[in-house]
Amino acid sequence: MLSLIIFSIVFTSSSLSLLPPHLDEFYKPPKNYNSTKVGEILKVRPPPGPIRSYLAPINAIAWQILVRSENSRGEPNVIVMTLLEPPDANPKRILSYQPFENAAILDCSPSYALLSGSFDIFETQCDLTFISMALSQNWIVIIPDHEGPNSVFPVAKESAFAILNCMRAAKTFINEDAKFALIGYSGGAHSSAWATIYHESYAPELELVGAALGGLFPNISALLENVNGGPYAGLIVNTLNGLSNEYPEFKNALHKYGPTLKNYCLFSSAVHYFGTHFNEHIYKNFLYDETMKKYYLKNDLLGQDKNPTVPIFIYHSKINEIAPIDETHKIITQWCKAGVTLEFAEDASYNHMVEAFSGIPASILWLNDRFNDEPTEFEGNCHWEKRVSNLLYPGVPNFLKEYLKISAKQYLSQLPIR
Ligand SMILES: *[C@@H]1O[C@H](CO)[C@@H](O)[C@H](O)[C@H]1NC(C)=O
Ligand SMILES: *[C@@H]1O[C@H](CO)[C@@H](O)[C@H](O)[C@H]1NC(C)=O
Numbered sequence: 001m002l003s004l005i006i007f008s009i010v011f012t013s014s015s016l017s018l019l020p021p022h023l024d025e026f027y028k029p030p031k032n033y034n035s036t037k038v039g040e041i042l043k044v045r046p047p048p049g050p051i052r053s054y055l056a057p058i059n060a061i062a063w064q065i066l067v068r069s070e071n072s073r074g075e076p077n078v079i080v081m082t083l084l085e086p087p088d089a090n091p092k093r094i095l096s097y098q099p100f101e102n103a104a105i106l107d108c109s110p111s112y113a114l115l116s117g118s119f120d121i122f123e124t125q126c127d128l129t130f131i132s133m134a135l136s137q138n139w140i141v142i143i144p145d146h147e148g149p150n151s152v153f154p155v156a157k158e159s160a161f162a163i164l165n166c167m168r169a170a171k172t173f174i175n176e177d178a179k180f181a182l183i184g185y186s187g188g189a190h191s192s193a194w195a196t197i198y199h200e201s202y203a204p205e206l207e208l209v210g211a212a213l214g215g216l217f218p219n220i221s222a223l224l225e226n227v228n229g230g231p232y233a234g235l236i237v238n239t240l241n242g243l244s245n246e247y248p249e250f251k252n253a254l255h256k257y258g259p260t261l262k263n264y265c266l267f268s269s270a271v272h273y274f275g276t277h278f279n280e281h282i283y284k285n286f287l288y289d290e291t292m293k294k295y296y297l298k299n300d301l302l303g304q305d306k307n308p309t310v311p312i313f314i315y316h317s318k319i320n321e322i323a324p325i326d327e328t329h330k331i332i333t334q335w336c337k338a339g340v341t342l343e344f345a346e347d348a349s350y351n352h353m354v355e356a357f358s359g360i361p362a363s364i365l366w367l368n369d370r371f372n373d374e375p376t377e378f379e380g381n382c383h384w385e386k387r388v389s390n391l392l393y394p395g396v397p398n399f400l401k402e403y404l405k406i407s408a409k410q411y412l413s414q415l416p417i418r
Pocket of ligand 1: 035
């Protein structure tokens with residue numbers, strides 16, 4: 001299935017040393033690339049090292065593919081995507097998995113994080129557990145570096161374009177008749193949601209069967225307010241720097257409050273800025289800045305008049321120390337009113353990180369039904385159900401529950417913050 005497109009592939013000579021993206025030539029666009037079309041494949045190589053997965057086996061052939069895309073202003077850029085093809089892959093089913101990178105530097109990119117296995121990018125170990133489950137369904141999994149070459153977390157349009165253009169490239173690479181589904185948690189859910197919103201106008205030729213979105217933050221102000229002074233306060237720095245990477249006006253506005261603070265990948269950022277009260281001490285009252293608010297609103301799912309046009313599954317923990325559930329309730333109301341086909345699985349248990357694990361089996365089952373063209377099992381366009389845990393979602397096999405409980409426990413025991 002790969003032979004058909006070999007002509008468009010540029011194999012780069014494989015040096016086996018693993019370089020961080022800012023030093024790796026593969027991440028740079030070829031000359032004159034702006035005359036290529038969005039979604040075009042510009043380079044292909046086997047990854048320069050094995051995938052390092054500590055909690056789950058990854059049994060797949062891997063490729064890295066450089067894809068032509070564009071930023072929010074329509075200026076050309078390039079996205080690295082990792083493509084995983086399991087043995088007995090079903091070439092008609094491709095899952096685009098958006099990791100929760102949630103950081104503002106290139107060296108935290110998923111394509112590199114999958115290979116580096118370092119603590120700095122430790123959230124990738126969760127991603128790999130979930131990816132392992134998707135591969136076990138014989139789905140091909142693509143993992144776009146959806147924040148793009150400028151790490152513009154959490155910029156809506158740029159990441160939507162990145163995801164949709166990587167799906168176009170996957171279609172060329174694997175199969176013109178492939179169907180796609182999306183999944184993401186936290187920042188990965190944010191980007192996935194935006195891809196479903198732009199799908200109809202930007203890439204209607206892609207057959208997208210649905211999206212599973214966990215731990216959404218449809219209101220960026222509420223996210224920043226909620227983590228300020230707490231264990232995940234570092235998300236404030238990552239968000240402010242990520243938005244500064246895309247919007248010069250935002251960056252200038254931030255500089256009225258203080259200098260740019262040092263960037264770290266998600267886990268190091270949480271450790272470094274643990275408990276910092278940014279709004280009180282460092283960037284005093286930045287939460288109320290009108291210019292900056294304009295950019296949160298631009299990228300918020302809440303309050304938009306464009307909504308998803310494919311079926312959506314949302315999972316969220318009730319007591320959520322990062323993404324407050326009230327805002328999720330608001331986006332559910334907005335989307336249900338707009339006629340979106342939506343199932344909401346509300347988990348009564350505690351913790352954003354635990355829910356990342358608990359919601360996966362339900363999401364895989366739900367996405368499998370969409371791939372099978374099965375109708376949703378509820379009346380009307382919206383269904384909202386509360387469960388003690390989403391591991392109790394009907395149809396989840398016991399072995400999956402046990403497996404996820406063990407992985408979650410191992411994972412959480414490594415976290416500096418619980
Ligand atoms: C490509 O980029 C160069 C340099 O930025 C610019 O001069 C040129 O007009 C661009 N070409 C196209 C086709 O956009
Ligand atoms: C978003 O969150 C902020 C901060 O909590 C709140 O003031 C605002 O009303 C929220 N926006 C919407 C649309 O509910």
